[in-house]
Amino acid sequence: MVCYMIPDDVYVHKTVEGDGSAFNELVQRHYTKIYGLACRMLGNPDDASDATQETFLEAYKSLESFQFQSKFSTWLYRVAINTCQQHIRKSDSRGRTLISYSNSLREPGCNAEADIPERLALKTERDNLIQAAINQLPPKQRAVVVLFYAQNLKYREIALVLDCSEGTVASRLNTAIRNLKSMLKDL
Template sequence: MCDDLAARASTLFPSIGGTGAGALDADAPLVRQSRDGDRDAFAALVSRHQRSVFNLAFRLLGNYDDASDAAQETFLIAWRRLDSFREEARFSTWLYRIAYNVCLKRLELRRRDGSAGEADLAGEPAPTESAGTQAERRVLVAEGIATLPLKYRAVVVLFYLREHTYEEIAEILDLPVGTVKTHLFRARQLLKEALR
């Protein structure tokens, strides 16, 4: 059943560039040019990764405006801290770590303010199509993901929707690989229960 869930999630939420093996080679020259102050090179990096960063933020925050603001903040931080990027990791992994931290900060502020409502957590509107359609299943899976605790939601989004490896997720979330695997296992169990 877990494999079925994984297959369903990967077909319902296809990955959008910037995370494949070739991304490292393609980003490296732009990163070097950006470090030398080339704003056009950084604009190319933003263009290449903005959709993926926004999608991650949206899946974690569940609100379009918050996700848009978080994505913008992520790229501002990346520009300011570009010198701290170590080229032994992919640029997208480093960028996702920044985005994840920005989202954590926003969720903490939201929690303190008491402004995290049910609508924010759902992330997408309720299904309006007839039962059994792919669109309805997609919404149900998205709603199921939105209800997961953040530590599980982040792992699911990064593994199934962004197609990162366990090791990359561990680096992004600053967790041991074993913990990433455990979170993913528990998230699958929770999703399976939610989708029954």
């Protein structure tokens, strides 16, 4: 987790007071995480880019409704999850198919592996299969899995983001892992 000298709340206050450049700082701080969340939730880099833009736009429009009762990042995750779920509903209605997103993957500290094309190709294919399995989960389970494993949030933070109890988070996570286990059996 990155710690900043000036907390997000200061920039939120500045933005609400009309300082447009303050929100740019918030974008710079959080867009990578939000893109990662959207990519895992939607399984498609183009949709993830759109969802990331819409998330920040929505956050900018409704920033005055942020009450500082939680961290700005938690609130932003909530906006992002809602935006992604809207995209999932739209995609379901359009019957859109999953497009491979592997070309955009970043693997820090995997240079040795990157030297071997076959192993890289195998890993890419395996990651695609895992992402495809995640995409088959119901949206609520998908959100818990992505927030817990990809974003490394704690139960309490996920409960805040999804507006449910910690017990519900644990239950959804357990069910999701069991579902994924059966889907990834042959991997």
